[in-house]
Amino acid sequence: MPYDKKLNQFQIAQTNKYNVFRCIVREGPINRAAIAKRVDLSIPTVMAIVDDLFEKKVIRSIGKGEFGVGKQPEILAVDPDRFFYIGVDIGRSALRIVVNNLAGAETVSMKEPTGDPFPEKEFISHVKKLMLRFVKKLKIDPERILGAGFAMPGLIGKGTGKVIVAPDFGWKDIPLQDWLQAGVPYPVLVKNSTQALAVNESAVFGADEIHTTLCVNLGYGIGAAIITGEEVYEGTGGISGELGHCVVDRDGPLCKCGNSGCLEALSSGEAIARQAQTIIAHHARSKIAELCRGNAAGINAKMVFDAAESGDGPALKIVNSAAENIGIGLSMAVNILDPDRVLLCGGLMRSGPWFLDLIKASMEEHLTAKTDRGLVLQAGAMDEYSTAKGAARVLMNSLWSRRALPV
Amino acid sequence: MPYDKKLNQFQIAQTNKYNVFRCIVREGPINRAAIAKRVDLSIPTVMAIVDDLFEKKVIRSIGKGEFGVGKQPEILAVDPDRFFYIGVDIGRSALRIVVNNLAGAETVSMKEPTGDPFPEKEFISHVKKLMLRFVKKLKIDPERILGAGFAMPGLIGKGTGKVIVAPDFGWKDIPLQDWLQAGVPYPVLVKNSTQALAVNESAVFGADEIHTTLCVNLGYGIGAAIITGEEVYEGTGGISGELGHCVVDRDGPLCKCGNSGCLEALSSGEAIARQAQTIIAHHARSKIAELCRGNAAGINAKMVFDAAESGDGPALKIVNSAAENIGIGLSMAVNILDPDRVLLCGGLMRSGPWFLDLIKASMEEHLTAKTDRGLVLQAGAMDEYSTAKGAARVLMNSLWSRRALPV
Secondary structure (H helix, E strand, O other): OOOOOOOHHHHHHHHHHHHHHHHHHHHOOHHHHHHHHHHHHHHHHHHHHHHHHHOOOOOOEEOOOOOOOOOOOEEEEOOOOOOEEEEEEOOOOEEEEEEEEEOOEEEEEEEEEEEOOOOOHHHHHHHHHHHHHHHHHOOOOOOHHEEEEEEOOOEEOOOOOOOOEOOOOOOOEEHHHHHHHHOOOEEEEEEHHHHHHHHHHHHHHHOOOOOOOEEEEEEEOOOEEEEEEEEEEOOOOOOOOOOHHHOOOOOEEEEEOOOOOOOOHHHHHHHHHHHHHHHHHHHOOOHHHHOOOHHHHOOHHHHHHHHHHHHHHHHHHHHHHHHHHHHHHHHHHHHEEEEEEEEEOHHHHOOOOOHHHHHHHHHHOOOOOOOOOOOOEEEOOOOOHHHHHHHHHHHHHHEEEEEEEOO | OOOOOOOOHHHHHHHHHHHHHHHHHHHHOOOOOHHHHHHHOOOHHHHHHHHHHHOOOEEEEEEOOOOOOOOOOOEEEEOOOEEEEEEEOOOOOEEEEEEOOOOOOOEEEEEEEEOOOOOOOHHHHHHHHHHHHHHHHHOHHHEEEEEEEEEEOOOEEEOOOOOOEOOOOOOOOOOOHHHHHHHOOOOOOEHHHHHHHHHHHHEEEOOOOOOOEEEEEEEEEEEEEEEEEEEOOOOOOOOOOHHHHHHHOOOOOEEOOOOOOHHHHOOOHHHHHHHHHHHHHOOOOHHHHOOOOOHHOOOHHHHHHHHHHHHHHHHHHHHHHHHHHHHHHHHHHHHHHOOOEEEOHHHHHHHHHHHHHHHHHHHHHHHOOOOOOOOOOEEOOOOOHHHHHHHHHHHHOOHOOOOOOOO
16 A cells, blocks of 8 residues: 555544444443543543443443542443354354354354255355354344354355365355355355464464464364464465465375375374374284274274374374474474464364474474574464354454444 | 554644655656545645645656646656665675665666675674765765665564574674664664565565565575565564475485475575586586586586576486475465465576476476466566665665654
8 A cells, every 4th residue: 555544534533433442342341531541542532432332322331440539430341232243163073153242251152063065055054044043042133243254164265255165065166155144134254264263263362462373273184374463364365374285295195185295185184094094904003903993994083192192103103293294384384474373273282282292393393593483382272162253253353444333 | 453543633644744745756746636636635735735845845846747728737756866765785795785866766886796794893894884985976965865774684683683693694693783873874774685675576566456475586595585565574583484494305405504305405506506516526427517617616506507408418407306396395385375476586587487487387286276376476577786776675665654754
């Protein structure tokens, strides 16, 4: 943008109002004088805005403070029953929904198995009905809902919410956001699942002082998202963060994407299970055979991690190699991005801190510039509703930045 | 930043003044009405600001326009002799200096061999004297100089301009910016060379519609810089873009950084020359032996490219392998960043378009999501003063954004 945005009086007034309202949402309960200090406005300006917010019934008084002697200031908070917003995680194994109120204290959630995602239009209609039914059950007036954010795995078109391709679902070119929006009275937004997860994880760990967070989802597949400040860095087409398809071993196995030696083909939950199946098929002595009761097709990554934890040689070999490859992949991303925090999330991280330690050792070995980067590598918060909560956050961030709240 | 910046009347006036002045700098010669339209201000506001700029002697009238009949509007332009700014490229083989005026039309330049960079303080003092002498020779009043940007290869501390480590110079922990600033009456700024180069290349190719540019410097070493909009994405510590130290072949040769199989150890100008030396030492039949007249130690990358261009088998093998590795490295960066443009610069690109084609083929083969990304891969502008010009641009960008111009 070559020129700075010019602000007129209306825009300045809007900025002031949003700053006061956001201050009550984020930092409330809070009194007028504290708001004025926090958002750098005069007390009379804050008083006028607060009067307006009272009139619009979006805030309420929750009594007087107890600060020393003298007249006590009135404490303001968001009315918890006034506004709600929704997050939906369209996962391959489960659909998860969370409903938040603007006061932020409570989150109600539900989940159910995803089932067959075909035909796409019918499935999407089912997801929508599930959400609308859940909201109805909660007895929330649809007029009080600010919007719904949806998280979908796969390549999602930037700005359009279209599914370009979703390999886990077998979908291609689906106008997901448009189909979800049809018949829903509040705004709907679709975001890539890993990006939604990253927004939530980044917020949970505190984003205020953080420049760049790389959030990596180590699960059945491997994906990543980059957060700068509180925003997702989407890239040009919204398909950044494809860490799973960085080549870490050019002589490695074929990947679903058509290349060889991608990180995902080597170290995802699926790859780990496949490697164990091969071992068992060759009758290697391993605790994995015991855990899967001889049924090689039923092996999953958890069994391999459990066997490794008990000291099983073949399982340890698989897990060590996965950690080494993940560390190499992370070293590439860190070399390129120089983030201050790397958060590792997803099913593979449930295995415990020893897996994180193995990954860390490999990453540090393969990083250049062994100067003190102040880089923090840690496990994510690992709440099963993190992605749904992230989708809800993405929606709210969009409403705040577009100034699209009814205040 | 949780709250939007509040602007007071003074800040609004400053924004307006900077927008008008910048419009004259970027788009002049231009008349008042056109400025008003371009920066979205009323004509009286623009007229008042223009009067002020005239009084400060930073703009001048260059006559009347010739638009149809009637009163002709006065055409305004920056006074070309009023402000100058400097860019210095501290390269390992040459020091290059450019001096620009704000009108942007002319650039004066000089260069001289770098020589021995020790002791550091003496060398830095020499660089500074060289700059001051050049400015004196140009008969520019130091009061008219807005500042000087310096480009230095190596890890440069963000905000401090300290050299953390500069392997090509053998430097460590040198307060370069502070030492350069001492005794210089205008502001001095130090930036990493590849980042400075990238700022210039990105601007030359037009940054207006571009989201993210990855600029890769393929020379004696390999570095990269990320530009989002017109700004360098520096990362947390200012050490992003270390593409040269991404591992592309884990069984590859040892790198200076201590790891094995880094892109730089495989495909930099230095690595290409080294591979050719090994071949010649083993008495392989190759045109390279002819080009270096049997002196293996004197082989450089250019000889290898020249031999390859003439169809020499061993040289072709080296160059093909370098292009393949560079393509793999680029595929990683593109997978992670999803840029809209990749610019390849540096000495290796002088070899011609066939090398670019080889790199492109490898990158596309190793990219995931073979959907149409709209990604453009192209050679940079390849002006030997690009890095110095970039350093000058970085300095000016900083002055504009800090509102540190004397207007």
